[in-house]
Amino acid sequence: MIVKTLAESGELRYADLKRRTPGVSAKMLTQTLRGLEEDQLVTRRVEPSIPPAVYYALTPLGLTLDEPLAALREWAETHMPEIDARRSRAGRLRNP
Amino acid sequence: MIVKTLAESGELRYADLKRRTPGVSAKMLTQTLRGLEEDQLVTRRVEPSIPPAVYYALTPLGLTLDEPLAALREWAETHMPEIDARRSRAGRLRNP
Numbered sequence: 557m558i559v560k561t562l563a564e565s566g567e568l569r570y571a572d573l574k575r576r577t578p579g580v581s582a583k584m585l586t587q588t589l590r591g592l593e594e595d596q597l598v599t600r601r602v603e604p605s606i607p608p609a610v611y612y613a614l615t616p617l618g619l620t621l622d623e624p625l626a627a628l629r630e631w632a633e634t635h636m637p638e639i640d641a642r643r644s645r646a647g648r649l650r651n652p
Numbered sequence: 653m654i655v656k657t658l659a660e661s662g663e664l665r666y667a668d669l670k671r672r673t674p675g676v677s678a679k680m681l682t683q684t685l686r687g688l689e690e691d692q693l694v695t696r697r698v699e700p701s702i703p704p705a706v707y708y709a710l711t712p713l714g715l716t717l718d719e720p721l722a723a724l725r726e727w728a729e730t731h732m733p734e735i736d737a738r739r740s741r742a743g744r745l746r747n748p
Contacts, residue, residue, distance in 0.1 A: 594738075594739070594742060595735045595738065595739070596735075596738065617731065620727065620731070621727060623723070624723035624724040625724065627719070627720040627723045627724070628720040628721065628723070628724055630720070635713065635716070635717075639691045639692075642690075642692065643690070643691070646690060
């Protein structure tokens with residue numbers, strides 16, 4: 557989701573990235589960005605304004621991940637509704 | 653990996669599937685197969701021989717997952733060596 561958002565938007569401020577990643581906690585987003593930055597999939601740029609503004613963007617390597625992730629996301633969006641429906645029917649059977 | 657193996661081989665006995673999935677424990681393989689079966693990505697067929705033989709195969713839905721997973725696997729096989737190399741250099745810097 558972060559990779560998709562950065563692939564679509566280019567560079568984004570932390571707050572904008574958080575707003576476009578519904579349901580993610582600040583802690584999880586920060587940890588994920590740090591991991592992506594360590595693996596050089598994402599760059600972090602600090603604008604020395606007051607207060608400082610932090611920007612994230614995909615590296616060329618990070619951008620190459622967008623396409624295979626998009627294929628998997630598309631599969632999930634197509635098929636997860638039927639799988640989820642089966643899971644909740646199974647859940648009702650197990651916990652009547 | 654299980655999806656790839658079953659996509660390539662068609663139906664496989666449990667023991668053959670385990671042999672072709674290096675490093676997986678019996679517990680992890682069994683749990684994974686049970687999850688895939690519950691989501692109807694995989695079928696389980698018991699041949700009533702002595703001892704009974706258990707066969708697993710992808711359903712048509714499971715087969716549709718092979719292509720997007722293959723794209724992600726290919727990305728990982730292409731890029732993980734350089735990412736792993738960076739990680740171990742970073743590890744050496746952190747733990748000199």
